Amino acid sequence: MSDEPELRRDPVTGRWAVVAPARAARPHELGDARPRCGPAAALACPFCEGAEHDTPHEVYALRAAGSAPNGPGWRLRVVPNKFPALQTLAKPQAAYGCAEVLIDCPEHVENPADLSDAHQRDVLCAYRARLAAHAADPRLAHVAVFKNVGAEAGASIAHTHSQLIALPVVPxxxxxxxxxxxxxxxxxxxxxxxxxxxxxxxxxxxxxxxxxxxxxxxxxxxxxxxxxxxxxxxxxxxxxxxxxxxxxxxxxxxxxxxxxxxxxxxxxxxxxxxxxxxxxxxxxxxxxxxxxxxxxxxxxxxxxxxxxxxxxxxxxxxxxxxxxxxxxxx
Ligand SMILES: [Zn+2]
Ligand SMILES: [Zn+2]
Ligand SMILES: [Zn+2]
Structure with missing residues (x-):
């Protein structure tokens, strides 16, 4: 068994599953279920400004003029998921696709409702930009854009972020x-x-x-x-x-x-x-x-x-x- 993600289709219902054993290694800052608004977990947060070395290189960002990629000075960043459910370099049976994380803001904000409307607009416009970018790849059929807020909803990191998973099939x-x-x-x-x-x-x-x-x-x-x-x-x-x-x-x-x-x-x-x-x-x-x-x-x-x-x-x-x-x- 390799650790490469694999796309499988249930023969009875046609339901798709991504089998991705390597994802088990990802950090579980929010491992145990707890109230969403618990104490801030800003210590060693990989999504805060200044921790850019903890994420893969950005593929999209809104930055101050003159600031260098992958350093401070950003308002919003999109990076490949460090623990991707899919991979861009597909082998025949592997799950071709692209998993990205959109980090909403540089400050440690856990509640998306705490973002200003102008900032949330930038997040919503970044969804638009990434959808357009992925549409240019004919191997991709759909982009699943979603947000998990709180451990009970599947978030493994508290810092507000969205996920974009580009798939070769329509889920x-x-x-x-x-x-x-x-x-x-x-x-x-x-x-x-x-x-x-x-x-x-x-x-x-x-x-x-x-x-x-x-x-x-x-x-x-x-x-x-x-x-x-x-x-x-x-x-x-x-x-x-x-x-x-x-x-x-x-x-x-x-x-x-x-x-x-x-x-x-x-x-x-x-x-x-x-x-x-x-x-x-x-x-x-x-x-x-x-x-x-x-x-x-x-x-x-x-x-x-x-x-x-x-x-x-x-x-x-x-x-x-x-x-x-x-x-x-x-
Ligand atoms: Zn943070
Ligand atoms: Zn309609
Ligand atoms: Zn719907």
């Missing part, structure tokens, strides 16, 4: 969304997400917040209590097309929703996922990018892992009204 949940959306379009003649946005805005009970371009809604059939989706109100298949102004607005909306979530659900660990069209898919009429914010308000158990059905103890309508009540005005 299962996204493929399921694409197929479902395509089938809906064939039946109804319009985008299922546009329909969802319209229905939720008309109904209002699950709307958490709304801005000029975006709406945040409590998921109708959530996996976890307080699960919130953020969607562009107008049809938009590719996240890469987001404008700077819309990214700034999204940053502010995310901050307010995260603050409300912390207030009503006790600062839970959470993931957010960016669901967008596969690379080079063009302007799909049936798919519509969105961000799913999934708080870890419960531990998945047998029914969830074994059958994919989730038990949620807070109705989304109640979750939305609690989040609305806790939402900062600005």
């Amino acid at each position: 299962g949940l996204l493929q399921a969304e694409l197929s479902g959306a395509e089938a809906h379009f064939a039946r109804a003649g319009h985008c299922v997400f546009c329909e969802l946005v319209e229905r939720e805005r008309t109904d209002g009970t699950r709307v958490v917040a709304e801005t000029a371009y975006f709406v945040a809604v409590a998921a109708y059939a959530p996996r976890f209590a307080y699960e919130v989706w953020l969607l562009p109100k107008e049809h938009a298949p590719c996240y890469e097309a987001i404008a700077d102004g819309a990214a700034l607005e999204l940053a502010g909306l995310m901050r307010r929703v995260l603050r409300a979530l912390d207030a009503v659900a006790g600062a839970p660990a959470y993931n957010w996922f960016l669901h967008t069209s596969p690379l080079r898919a063009g302007d799909l009429p049936h798919y519509h990018w969105h961000i799913e914010l999934m708080p870890r308000t419960a531990r998945p158990a047998g029914l969830e892992w074994g059958f994919g059905a989730h038990i949620v103890t807070v109705a989304p309508e109640r979750a939305a009204s609690a989040l609305r009540a806790a939402l900062p005005a600005q």
Whole structure:
């Protein structure tokens, strides 16, 4: 058995798995589950400014004019994952791909909601830049962009960061969304997400917040209590097309929703996922990018892992009204 990551497909369900034994060696600063807002772990943090030697060389950065790559003077850095789940130099059976870490900021900040909206906009625009960069590699099919916040959500380092995993295949949940959306379009003649946005805005009970371009809604059939989706109100298949102004607005909306979530659900660990069209898919009429914010308000158990059905103890309508009540005005 080699230690090289390998991409395997379950013959029954078609589900993809990345088998990456070398990842077991990665640091586990957050090994034990604990409250998300525990004592700061800034000591020897490999993501803080000044510790650039602890990460591989940067592939993208926002830096002060005149500052040298891989030294201090940055506002945001993207580096290859030191413990990649995939590798760029593919052997035939190996998992070709590219795993990157986006370090949100040089200061030791653990809560993404503590970033200024302008800084969070830069993070959101960096997602856009990396998606565009990976789209140029025809071997890659999709980039999974996500954030793990807190040990319960899988974060191994507390310093706020995002992960970008470029894959040679479209992963299962996204493929399921694409197929479902395509089938809906064939039946109804319009985008299922546009329909969802319209229905939720008309109904209002699950709307958490709304801005000029975006709406945040409590998921109708959530996996976890307080699960919130953020969607562009107008049809938009590719996240890469987001404008700077819309990214700034999204940053502010995310901050307010995260603050409300912390207030009503006790600062839970959470993931957010960016669901967008596969690379080079063009302007799909049936798919519509969105961000799913999934708080870890419960531990998945047998029914969830074994059958994919989730038990949620807070109705989304109640979750939305609690989040609305806790939402900062600005
Ligand atoms: Zn740090
Ligand atoms: Zn749409
Ligand atoms: Zn989705």
